[in-house]
Amino acid sequence: xxxxxxxxxxxxxxxxxxxxxxVTEVAEVEDDxxxxxxxxxxxxxxxxxxxxxxxxxxxxxQLQEAGEDVEVVSVTVGPERSEETIRMGLAKxxxxxxxxxxxxxxxxxxxxxxxxxxxxxxxxxEEEPDLVLTGVQSxxxxxxxxxxxxxxxxxxxxxxxxxxxxxxxxxxTASVHRELEGGVExxxxxxxxxxxxxQTGINKPRYASLRGIRQAQSKEIAPNSLADIGLxxxxxxxxxxxxxxxxxxxxxDATVFDGSPGEEAxxxxxxxxDKGVVEG
Amino acid sequence: MTVLAVAEHRRGELRDVxxxxxxxGREVADATDGDLHLAVIGGEVGEFADRLDREGVDVIHTxxxxxxxxxxxxxxxxxxxxxxxxxxxxxMPNSVNGLDYAPAVANRLSLPLVTDAIAIxxxxxxxxxxxxxxxxxxxxxxxxxDRAAVTVRPGEWPPAEGTNxxxxxxxxxxxxxxxxxxxxxxxxxxxGGDVDITEAEVLVSVGRGIEEEENxxxxxxxxxxLDATLSSSRPIVDNGWLPKNRQVGQSGKVVTPxxxxxxxxxxxxxxxxxxxxxxxxxxxxxxxxxxxxxxxDYGIVDDLFDIVPALIEEFGGEPPEV
Numbered sequence: 001x002x003x004x005x006x007x008x009x010x011x012x013x014x015x016x017x018x019x020x021x022x023v024t025e026v027a028e029v030e031d032d033x034x035x036x037x038x039x040x041x042x043x044x045x046x047x048x049x050x051x052x053x054x055x056x057x058x059x060x061x062q063l064q065e066a067g068e069d070v071e072v073v074s075v076t077v078g079p080e081r082s083e084e085t086i087r088m089g090l091a092k093x094x095x096x097x098x099x100x101x102x103x104x105x106x107x108x109x110x111x112x113x114x115x116x117x118x119x120x121x122x123x124x125x126e127e128e129p130d131l132v133l134t135g136v137q138s139x140x141x142x143x144x145x146x147x148x149x150x151x152x153x154x155x156x157x158x159x160x161x162x163x164x165x166x167x168x169x170x171x172x173t174a175s176v177h178r179e180l181e182g183g184v185e186x187x188x189x190x191x192x193x194x195x196x197x198x199q200t201g202i203n204k205p206r207y208a209s210l211r212g213i214r215q216a217q218s219k220e221i222a223p224n225s226l227a228d229i230g231l232x233x234x235x236x237x238x239x240x241x242x243x244x245x246x247x248x249x250x251x252x253d254a255t256v257f258d259g260s261p262g263e264e265a266x267x268x269x270x271x272x273x274d275k276g277v278v279e280g
Numbered sequence: 281m282t283v284l285a286v287a288e289h290r291r292g293e294l295r296d297v298x299x300x301x302x303x304x305g306r307e308v309a310d311a312t313d314g315d316l317h318l319a320v321i322g323g324e325v326g327e328f329a330d331r332l333d334r335e336g337v338d339v340i341h342t343x344x345x346x347x348x349x350x351x352x353x354x355x356x357x358x359x360x361x362x363x364x365x366x367x368x369x370x371x372m373p374n375s376v377n378g379l380d381y382a383p384a385v386a387n388r389l390s391l392p393l394v395t396d397a398i399a400i401x402x403x404x405x406x407x408x409x410x411x412x413x414x415x416x417x418x419x420x421x422x423x424x425x426d427r428a429a430v431t432v433r434p435g436e437w438p439p440a441e442g443t444n445x446x447x448x449x450x451x452x453x454x455x456x457x458x459x460x461x462x463x464x465x466x467x468x469x470x471x472g473g474d475v476d477i478t479e480a481e482v483l484v485s486v487g488r489g490i491e492e493e494e495n496x497x498x499x500x501x502x503x504x505x506l507d508a509t510l511s512s513s514r515p516i517v518d519n520g521w522l523p524k525n526r527q528v529g530q531s532g533k534v535v536t537p538x539x540x541x542x543x544x545x546x547x548x549x550x551x552x553x554x555x556x557x558x559x560x561x562x563x564x565x566x567x568x569x570x571x572x573x574x575x576x577d578y579g580i581v582d583d584l585f586d587i588v589p590a591l592i593e594e595f596g597g598e599p600p601e602v
Contacts, residue, residue, distance in 0.1 A: 029413040031567045040417065113383060113393050138380075140413055140454045142373075143395050145383035152355070152384035157461040160351075160380040180290070181434075181530050183470050186349075190462035191512050201518035239392045239428075243407070244420035252346075254563065254576040265590035268562065271578060275560060276505055277482050277539050278595055 016069040016070040017169040019060045020121055020129035023074045023089050023097075023146070024050040025082040026140045038245045050084045052135020056198040058205040059165060060133050061093035067169025071095050075123045077105070077116060083221055090216035091208035097219070098123055102226040112238035115230035117149040119276050120227040131174075132195040137159050144197075159190055163199040281314035281404070284367035287332055288375055289323050290349065291467065294331055297373040297432070301437035304400060304432050305371050306336030306474045307438065311402040314338065315366060319451075321357045322346040329448045334440035341365075352460040354381040359388050360453045367427070368408065374431035376531075384387050385427040394421055395431040406430075414548055415571045418511055435553055473525040480509035483537045485528055485555070487513040489544020489565065489584055493521045495602045498588050499543050505597035511535065512552045529554035547572030564588070 033044035057074070064070040074089045076082050087096045100119055105111065120244050123239045124132065132151075137144035144160075151158030163185065164177035172192050177185040179199050208216070226232060257267040274280050287298035288415045298320075305316045315338040320328045325342035332340050358381065361368055370389075374381040374396045386393035398418075399409035406423040408430055462471040478481060484503040490496055496516070503510040510526060517527040529533050530550040540558035545551060547563070547570055555561070556575060563576035564584050574577055580587055589599035 026298040027413070029416050031569060033416070035417070040413070048331060070317060113395075114390075117383075117387060131360070141535070143397050144379050144409070145386075145393055148351075148383035149387045151392070158351070158380075158384070159462065161376045177468065178376065178380070180467075180529050182534065183524075183527075183532055184290075185468045185470055187466045187468060188462055188464050188466055189520045194411075200514070204520065239423055240394060240427040241422050241424065242419055243422050245412070245417055248411075248415065250569070251577075252573040252576070254573050254579040256581060257578045261582055261586035262589050264582055265587055265594055268578070268580060268587075268591060269594035271562070272506065275539055277508070 002104065013266050015136055017063070017067060017074045018129040019063060019070065019130070019131045019133060020124065020127050021053070021060045021072065021074045021088065021089070021094065022134040022150075023053045023057065023076045024135070024138045024202060025076065025078045025085040026050045026138050028140070030163045030254045035113055035247065036243060037141060038242050040152065047081060047085065049088050050135050050138045052137060052139070052198060052200055054205040055133050055202050056202050057092055057094060057135040058203045059198055061206070063131075063167065064095075070169045073098060073127055074131070074278045075100070075120060075127075077101065077119055086221055087216045088208065090219045090221075091212040092206055095219070097221040098127070098224060099221050100224045100229060101227070102233075113143060113145045115151050116146045116240060117153045118235045118255070119226070119229070119231065120146070120150045121153045122231050124150070126229065129169075130193050132156065132193075134195065134197050136197045136199050145167065147195050147197035154219050157190045157194040158196070159188055159193070159194065160273065161199050162196045162199045164201065165196065173235060193274070238264070281309060281312040281369070282317065282367040283314060283369045283371060284317045284319060284362060284365060285317045286373070286375045287328065287569065288349075288377060289328060290377075292323065294328055295373075295375070296439060296441075297375055297434040298332060299334060300434065300437040301371050301432055302332065302334050302337055302440035303372060303437040306444075308369055308371075308400050308402050309336075310439050312406070317341060317367065319343065319358065319361055321354055322348065322350075322556075326448075333443050333446045333448075335444050335547040336440055337444050337576045339448040340446050340448045342448060343451050343453055345453060345455055346488040348513040349377045349459065350375075350462065350464055351384065352462055353455055355384040355388065355456055356459065357453045358385045361451055362392040364388055364451070367404070369427070370429040372429065372431045378431050382429060383433050383456070392423050392425050393429045394423060394429075397430050397432050398436050400430060400432075411525060411549075414546065416569070433549070467555065470524050473523060475509065475525055477509055477511045477526060477528065478533050478535050480511075480535070480537050481598055482506060482508035482539045482541075483511045483528070483535060483544060483561075484508045485511040485540045486543050487515055487551075490516070493519065495585075496505040496521050497600045498585070498602045501582055501597060501600050502588050502592050505592050505595045508541075513548075533592040541582045542572050542576070545572055545586065546570040547575060558573030
């Protein structure tokens with residue numbers, strides 16, 4: 001028996017719940033930067049765990065802690081460099097990780113939604129999770145589409161922009177809040193298996209403990225090529241091509257107060273008096 | 281060429297983005313003197329269709345299925361209508377609900393999808409402008425495909441006005457109920473409580489630049505000194521440092537004070553959506569390239585930990601130790 005098959009325990013009631021978390025390594029750009037061709041020059045990029053995925057990891061680990069037989073696996077489409085990011089999840093309690101990369105995925109062009117969904121769908125086929133969690137979006141490309149596209153691809157139910165999750169391990173229905181615009185939340189019940197895209201603020205992501213960081217070193221990060229998960233290079237083909245990348249012209253016509261902090265504050269104080277915010 | 285745009289409504293009201301989609305759709309269709317179709321799904325579709333009949337709209341398809349948005353129904357309905365009229369471009373809103381069905385529709389129809397468009401051009405090929413890294417850079421992507429799906433950022437196009445006498449057509453969809461495995465059970469208003477930031481004449485607003493929870497007291501002291509109301513951007517609320525009723529932005533409150541002082545707020549699009557209507561905007565931020573300065577009337581490009589205490593002292597207050 002492999003772990004990817006649902007386990008049935010004595011009594012036949014208890015079932016291993018498996019959660020797959022799609023974790024992305026994102027690039028953050030420093031305040032001052034230069035553009036090199038169709039990307040920001042590499043020396044101005046800092047790589048980090050996607051902010052939204054940190055909340056997805058926390059949601060998954062909380063479910064794992066709520067049940068006896070819950071396995072949490074992360075999946076990342078990324079080069080070897082991303083293992084540092086993947087280990088952050090392992091240190092926070094993710095049990096093991098799958099990393100998919102291939103030379104065919106390299107290049108300036110961002111991966112299309114379809115490509116990412118196809119790759120993740122192949123991993124879902126292998127892992128057979130009951131629940132897939134992703135962040136709402138990545139904070140670099142901000143496409144915000146992978147989770148829902150994946151759900152349709154694999155025939156799972158889904159909910160996008162979830163900021164409250166009521167689910168016990170083993171339940172076959174989840175109750176979620178979806179964070180709509182303008183301070184309104186939609187209350188939705190959905191059947192599992194499902195993909196949820198997780199919004200920031202849903203929980204308080206933990207810091208990795210020293211023990212967790214130590215344990216993460218011995219946890220498995222399984223590297224997979226496209227061929228390893230039954231795909232070939234055709235999955236990377238996309239009709240969408242990046243043709244320009246530039247710094248937008250500033251539209252600023254703000255009056256900027258100059259001087260020492262005291263002088264700057266002085267000018268702002270005058271303005272606030274002028275505007276009648278403060279008398280005198 | 282044909283463009284199909286899908287309207288959005290919630291709790292009986294068409295949302296503004298519906299009329300913006302009509303403008304964006306007309307713009308794209310004009311490139312080839314094409315037709316603009318709108319679709320409205322669920323709720324009082326007839327009434328909605330009458331209101332959607334704006335300049336540039338040729339046909340409005342009504343799909344009378346359900347009251348409120350349900351992504352399973354929307355996905356099936358949009359896919360069926362798209363099959364029927366085969367538009368070159370399918371436009372959907374880049375709203376929370378748009379992102380709950382657009383990727384599924386695109387996947388089901390094998391359409392290339394570009395989300396969060398801020399500009400769309402259709403010359404020889406479709407090219408879409410979108411932002412990357414917050415709004416630090418803009419990118420243009422070209423879509424080499426006969427048909428494509430694009431989601432459109434709310435607030436980027438002006439709403440379509442006037443009327444056109446568009447044809448209204450009912451479209452019947454056989455919804456496969458077994459594929460509807462989610463149920464919307466209700467709505468909840470959040471962010472109540474004792475403070476209503478939408479009523480404030482002066483807002484002092486704190487963002488990620490404040491770094492630590494204990495530092496929020498500094499900005500709070502400034503608000504007190506100015507007899508103003510304290511508000512914040514999203515990360516402060518996500519961290520639990522201020523309650524949800526203080527949040528300004530797309531998912532929080534839309535505010536229109538006389539003076540808005542943004543402290544350590546970069547001005548992400550979701551935040552700007554909530555405060556761009558303020559009469560006078562003051563920004564205090566160390567990054568002179570921060571998008572908040574595109575909007576600000578006045579700015580101080582300096583460290584808030586120097587400026588805010590100095591400002592409190594200007595008005596005779598005593599800055600707290602942080």
